[in-house]
Amino acid sequence: MWVVYFVLLTLGSVHGLVRLDPLVNAPAGLIRGLRADDGEYSMFLGIPYAQVEEDNPFGASIPQAKFDGVFDASQDSKVCPQVEEYENTIVGSLDCLELNIYAPNTASSRNRLPVLVWIHGGGFTIGYTSRFIYGPKYLVRHDVILVALNYRVGPYGFFCLDTPEIPGNQGLKDQVLALRWIRENIASFGGDVNKITVMGESAGGASVEYHLLSQHEKLFNQAITQSGSTFLPGLLEEDGRSKPLRIAAHLGFETEDVTEAVAFLAKTDVKLVIAATTELGIRSRPCVEKEFENVDSILTDHPMNIDMPKARNTPVLVGFNNREQLVGYAMMPAEQFKHLNVFEDTLQKKFIYDEEFKEMEQIVRRFYIGDEELSDALRSNLTDFQSDFDFAFPIQLSLKKYLENGAKDVFYYMFSYSGDRNFVKKRVNVTAPGAAHADELGYLYDLTTETEPPTAADQLVIDRITALWTNFVKYGDPTPETSELLPVKWTSISEETYTYLNIDQDLSVGTRPYHERMAFWELFFEVNQHKLKGYREN
Incomplete structure (x- = not known):
């Protein structure tokens, strides 16, 4: 039965108020959180859900x-080993498989709230779910419980060794x-396990x-994917x-034996491992796994070759930003354009060249x-090309996959707003119009990088x-x-x-954004299907 106890903590404020910090009795055990100071919600921070095995830190983790x-869930979740993107320093430890829960004060056993689970990006190499990066106050005020989880990135999360x-x-x-x-415990926090x-x-x-x-059980009822797809080029190992x-x-350890x-x-x-990985320019990516008896798999064939039965009757919200690859070209020095081999380099990520x-x-x-030589005058054209190939068209392929597999409702969006909180553009001081990759995050989350209140717009x-x-x-309807x-x-x-x-x-509301460019890629992929990496003719 769902039970919440309250512990009285006297605050030294001028008003002499008494603060109520929640103590939740969950299947995982007793968990004490704390009241938020920026909204009507409680926070349960740094809750471990799994442990990395000490003798096999690159292998599967085990349940907590x-x-x-x-x-005591009052300390923010730990960071998994990586090069932290804000200070560019190597940080993290392997006791990082933790999650943060943000529950509105209205959540209870009599008023169960829908649950939104956040999985951060970062190219499977960086990223973490600190409260101070992904501040929850904009979302939880709408009476949903937000859960943000950490997972191993880099070599510890994505070595693919076929063993x-x-x-x-x-x-x-x-x-x-x-x-x-989350499914086993979220009801104790006032969450609706069926939503x-x-x-x-x-x-x-x-x-x-x-x-x-994947082949594992279905663990959620609905999905939202922002600028992400299994069809993104160069995604698979x-x-x-x-x-x-x-x-x-x-x-300094030379061997030809992987073991x-x-x-x-x-x-x-771990910091030496991350440093070496970074110095070698090694990226971390998911892979098609070799199957072993009694070993759980996520992916055993290329996504283009398999069905997605778990999408059936699942509402999905999917989209991208209108100028995903804006920042790279906006920041590129003019003299660098003549040295680019952008079309070959980009197409090689997806096709056998x-x-x-x-x-x-x-x-x-x-x-x-056209027949133009590459120059800085073509920044906008190249931004369109890279954005289309890397994001817009792969996401259109995902839409098709959802429809083919009987998704209940598929809502499609394009985020185009250019304001003062565009997450990436603001960090690198790019002022060109449009929304770059990850720019929408500044409007979903209260980011630590923002020191001024939002403008009215x-x-x-x-x-x-x-x-x-x-x-x-x-x-299930926006x-x-x-x-x-x-x-x-x-x-x-x-x-x-x-x-x-x-x-x-x-x-x-419109239909088919960039329809001429998307039609070009649709025809291009159809003609060159036999050259797609990982393609297997049925």
């Missing part, structure tokens, strides 16, 4: 045992354990799709077995820049996008009814009509 006493001990996708399997913990929506951005969005593709050998050699290299790295300080395919590169080149976007997202969480805040009806797509909501200074 029940707490013996009262777990039973380290088959691959350990970081995704961490997420599975977190989702199981769990999993949301992710970039690698987090791709993670959501991997869970829909191609040769993972060499990585431990290269990292170990970089640290020896892994044993050496398992005893090496041989002499036969070279003429295809010329077709793409002419479509986007930005506040309107915050109010709108959080209302749309939480309406979907609560009702606009169950129109209002002054949400004046347009956002309808789901069909095989005939890809209706989408454009989220800008105003809200507007």
Whole structure:
């Protein structure tokens, strides 16, 4: 039975108030949180849901045992080993498989609230869910419980070695354990176990799709993917077995035996492993796993070759930002453009590039820049090309996959707003119009990087996008009814009509964003299907 006790803590404020900090009796044990100071909600921070095995830190984690006493959930979740993106320093430890729960004060056993689970992005190499990065106050005010989880990134989460001990996708399997913990425990926090929506951005969005593709049980009812898809180019590992050998050699341990290299790295300080991985330019990516008896798998074939049965009857909200790759080209020095080999380099991420395919590169080149030589005058054209190939078209492929597999309702959006809280553009001081990759995060979360209150225009976007997202969480429909805040009806797509909501200074509905460019890629992929990496003819 759901029980919440309250502990009286006297505060030294001028008003002499008494603060009520919640103590929750969950299947995982007694968990004490604390009251938030920026809204009407409680926080339960740094709750461990799994443990990394000391003798196999690159392998699957194990579920957290029940707490013996009262777990103090007042400290933010720990960071998994990585190069932290804000200070560019190596941080983290392996006791990082923790989650944060933010529960509105209205949540109770008599008033169960829908649950929104956040999976962060970061290319499977960086990222964590600190309260001070993903501040919850904009979302929880809409009466939803927000849960933000950490998972292993980098080599500890994504070594793919084709062995039973380290088959691959350990970081995704961490997420599975977190989702199981949430299903087993969230009712104790006033959550509705039958209304769990999993949301992710970039690698987090791709993670959501991997869970829909996987063979494990379905652990959520709805999905939101932001700028993420399993069809993103370059997402899947191609040769993972060499990585431990290269990292170990970089640290002074030369061997041709993968098992020896892994044993050496398992005893090496995590910060040295991350430093070597970074210096070698090694990326972390999911992989197609070799199957082993009694070993759970996430992905055993390329996403394009398999069905997604767990999508059936699942409402999904999917979209991208209108200028995903804006920042890279906006910041590029003018003289660098003439040295780019952008079309070949980009197409190689998705296609087997041989002499036969070279003429295809010329077709793409002419479509986007005609016969022009590469120069800084073509920044906008190249931004369109890279954004289309890396995000807009892969997400259109995901939409098709959802429809083919019987998703209940698929809501499609494009985020185009350019304001003072565009997360990435503001950090790197890019002022070009449009929304770059991850820019929407500044309107969903209260970010630690923001020191000034939102402008009136930005506040309107915050109010709108959080209302749309939480309406979907609560009702499976982002606009169950129109209002002054949400004046347009956002309808789901069909095989005939890809209706989408454009989220800008105003809200507007259209069909098939960038339809001419998307039609080009649809035809291009169909003609060159046999050249797609991982393609298997049925």
